Amino acid sequence: MPLIGPKEMFAAAYAGHYAVGAFNVNNMEIVQGIMQAASAEKSPVILQVSAGARKYAGQTYIMKLVEAALAEDPEVPVVVHLDHGPDFDMCAACIDGGFTSVMIDGSHLPYEENVALTQKVVDYAHARGVWVEAELGKLAGVEEHVSSAEHVYTDPAQAVDFVERTGCDSLAIAIGTSHGAYKFKGEARLDFDRLEEISRRLPEYPLVLHGASSVPQEFVEACNQYGGKVGGARGVPEDMLRRAASLGVCKINVDTDIRLALTASIRKHFVEHPEDFDPRAYLKPAREAVKNMVAHKIRNVMGSSGKA
Numbered sequence: 001m002p003l004i005g006p007k008e009m010f011a012a013a014y015a016g017h018y019a020v021g022a023f024n025v026n027n028m029e030i031v032q033g034i035m036q037a038a039s040a041e042k043s044p045v046i047l048q049v050s051a052g053a054r055k056y057a058g059q060t061y062i063m064k065l066v067e068a069a070l071a072e073d074p075e076v077p078v079v080v081h082l083d084h085g086p087d088f089d090m091c092a093a094c095i096d097g098g099f100t101s102v103m104i105d106g107s108h109l110p111y112e113e114n115v116a117l118t119q120k121v122v123d124y125a126h127a128r129g130v131w132v133e134a135e136l137g138k139l140a141g142v143e144e145h146v147s148s149a150e151h152v153y154t155d156p157a158q159a160v161d162f163v164e165r166t167g168c169d170s171l172a173i174a175i176g177t178s179h180g181a182y183k184f185k186g187e188a189r190l191d192f193d194r195l196e197e198i199s200r201r202l203p204e205y206p207l208v209l210h211g212a213s214s215v216p217q218e219f220v221e222a223c224n225q226y227g228g229k230v231g232g233a234r235g236v237p238e239d240m241l242r243r244a245a246s247l248g249v250c251k252i253n254v255d256t257d258i259r260l261a262l263t264a265s266i267r268k269h270f271v272e273h274p275e276d277f278d279p280r281a282y283l284k285p286a287r288e289a290v291k292n293m294v295a296h297k298i299r300n301v302m303g304s305s306g307k308a
Contacts, residue, residue, distance in 0.1 A: 013304070050084055103134070114136070
């Protein structure tokens, strides 16, 4: 199966009250782990490339890894998506480079500037058959070049105006999730009333949750047990994410949890096998850790197992 766009994928997710996982990729082992999990779970999947990953690995390398993944299991529906595209030029380069979906993130801009920038990307992308995700509201936390000291929750009425004026195909909203590993200091809460109101005003329209890693404490503890310093990290409880997936959220982003699983595995290997210096020795179990993490997310958070 060739790369596809999210249109049919999200329509099925919306109707079936589940979400599709958008997992950030940076290297071969992560791509392999994600794809092996999607294949085993018979789930659609979104391979998500941030501006930082694109700079680190190179767009050509990433797309060739994706090409190899598609050849390994042609039955898995795969979207390749630009995560947090910072400007028109990067979105255009990804569209021209074979991405089937891009995000333009103008959430840090004044409202009218966000509208204008999103419209510009939508015009370019739609002329080439590519899906566009935009963002309205701000998530607290830090993820690569994206950072905010505070939450700015998405206004439901403004969301309708934004979608109507820009023509964006999906919308990332702010209801209490945040970027990074340190999401909540007190009790974890998401504004489900706000989510339901946005869904009511935008019926059958696919919404997106960013900053939705759960930061499993077993991996935080493993990192710290084997020499790490990941103190006080807390994520979004998985039952909350599963509920969001039943309320119009068709795409849930996961990055931090993959990083934690990968790093915990590598740290553990180095402590237990200090004699190893062959990267294959520690990257093979790390790849398996990514696979297991993603398979867990597909089954228990997205609800997308068997939907391929």
